[in-house]
Amino acid sequence: xxxxxxxxxxxxxxxxxxxxxxxxxxxxxxxxxxxxxxxxxxxxxxxxxxxxxxxxxxxxxxxxxxxxxxxxxxxxxxxxxxxxxxxxxxxxxxxxxxxxxxxxxxxxxxxxxxxxxxxxxxxxxxxxxxxxxxxxxxxxxxxxxxxxxxxxxxxxxxxxxxxxxxxxxxxxxxxxxxxxxxxxxxxxxxxxxxxxxxxxxxxxxxxxxxxxxxxxxxxxxxxxxxxxxxxxxxxxxxxxxxxxx
Ligand SMILES: CC(C)=CCC/C(C)=C/CC/C(C)=C/CC/C(C)=C/COP(=O)(O)OP(=O)(O)O
Ligand SMILES: O=P(O)(O)OC[C@@H](O)CO
Ligand SMILES: [Mg+2]
Numbered sequence: 001x002x003x004x005x006x007x008x009x010x011x012x013x014x015x016x017x018x019x020x021x022x023x024x025x026x027x028x029x030x031x032x033x034x035x036x037x038x039x040x041x042x043x044x045x046x047x048x049x050x051x052x053x054x055x056x057x058x059x060x061x062x063x064x065x066x067x068x069x070x071x072x073x074x075x076x077x078x079x080x081x082x083x084x085x086x087x088x089x090x091x092x093x094x095x096x097x098x099x100x101x102x103x104x105x106x107x108x109x110x111x112x113x114x115x116x117x118x119x120x121x122x123x124x125x126x127x128x129x130x131x132x133x134x135x136x137x138x139x140x141x142x143x144x145x146x147x148x149x150x151x152x153x154x155x156x157x158x159x160x161x162x163x164x165x166x167x168x169x170x171x172x173x174x175x176x177x178x179x180x181x182x183x184x185x186x187x188x189x190x191x192x193x194x195x196x197x198x199x200x201x202x203x204x205x206x207x208x209x210x211x212x213x214x215x216x217x218x219x220x221x222x223x224x225x226x227x228x229x230x231x232x233x234x235x236x237x238x239x240x241x242x243x244x245x
Contacts, residue, residue, distance in 0.1 A: 004048075004075045004092035004124050005169065008221070011047065012198060017215045019242040021046045021235070022079065022177070022202070022225030023069065024053035025061035034068045040232055042072040044239040050223060051090065052079035054138040054177075063087040078123065081142065083114050088121035094172065095125035099159050100132065103144040128170040128200075129163030131156060133183050137176025137203075153186040160191045168197065173219075175203025178226050182210055185217040192218030206234075208241035215245045 011018055021041045023034070038049070049069040051062055066076045066089035078085050078093040086093065095118065098106040118125055132145045133156075140147070148156055160171045171191055173183045182204040191199050201214050202223030211222055222242050228235040 002124060004077065005126055007075060008048070008126075009169075009198065012220050017219070017242050017245055018047040018221040019045065019211075019239045020048050020050050020077070020200070020202075020221055020223045021228055022050045022052070022223050023065055023228075024057070024177075024225065025051055025065040025085075026053040026056040027229065029065070031064075031068060034065065035071065037228065037232055038069050038072050040236060041228065041239065042074055044236040045243050046074070046239050047221075048075040048077055050077050050079035050094070050225075051087075052081055052085045054081040054142045057081065057085050059084055059087055063089045066090045077126065080110075080114070081139070082110060083117060086114060086117050086121060086123070088123070090123060092124035092126055093118055094128045094130070094170070096128045096130040096172070097163075097168075098132065098143045098145070099129045099163060100146045100148060101143045102146055106143050126170055127168045128172055129159065129166075129168045129197075130172045130174060131159055132174045132176060133187070133203075134176055134179055134181065137179055139174065139176050148187075150184050153184065153190040156187045157190045157194055160195050160197055164195045164197050170200055171195070171197040172200040172202065172223075174201075177203055179204035182214065185213060188214065188218040192220075205238065208234075208237045211238045211241040212245050215242055 201219035
């Protein structure tokens with residue numbers, strides 16, 4: 001059963017660009033507030049919800065958030081900072097390797113610890129190479145990241161090719177949540193040109209214009225988190241820009 005992968009890849013095959021809404025269960029929320037945001041984003045046309053955070057998420061919070069988001073009928077995908085984000089109430093998990101980490105835990109041990117849990121929970125694994133471009137965010141600190149030189153898209157391409165050769169289906173080009181900059185447009189462009197990976201891009205996207213140029217450059221899936229928390233109406237405009245680039 002690869003229902004979520006088929007849902008995502010089917011839409012891409014039909015020429016659609018996708019938007020994922022990131023919800024961090026560590027951020028304070030009320031059930032009513034979360035329901036309202038979820039409904040707003042679903043009506044705007046977001047394609048799925050990601051749940052996860054770098055620090056502080058309890059499995060109970062992850063489960064509660066997943067339960068509320070599932071009421072929209074959209075897929076709920078765990079975007080794990082670590083195994084604490086896993087919950088059986090989600091549909092799938094970005095089964096990630098942080099490819100440019102210097103830390104063995106994020107390269108192999110997190111996956112080894114997670115795999116039996118993913119199996120028990122019945123989560124669909126989405127095999128994903130995760131690349132964090134910039135230093136100075138929670139994820140780059142926690143993940144002991146070796147940043148990618150911004151003027152060198154061939155470096156990111158080499159990672160993407162390696163990921164594709166190892167059988168990953170997704171590559172997530174991450175600026176870092178709350179980043180001041182988005183990933184360089186040349187990065188999704190290069191990956192799209194030379195691989196058949198599904199390209200997810202996120203971090204620092206704050207305007208419909210940025211969203212539009214990122215999908216025009218080759219991103220298949222755009223992720224926004226911070227703007228959904230700060231300005232949901234602007235997030236709705238971003239979804240519309242992704243859907244009509
Ligand atoms: C396979 C499993 C279960 C785990 C893999 C674990 C790996 C490789 C994690 C990569 C390192 C990491 C810390 C990723 C975090 C990704 C994430 C959920 C980011 C969401 O944003 P935050 O970093 O929480 O942003 P804020 O600072 O805005 O809260
Ligand atoms: O919070 P923002 O900056 O939108 O980032 C989203 C996501 O890519 C973080 O992992
Ligand atoms: Mg967080």
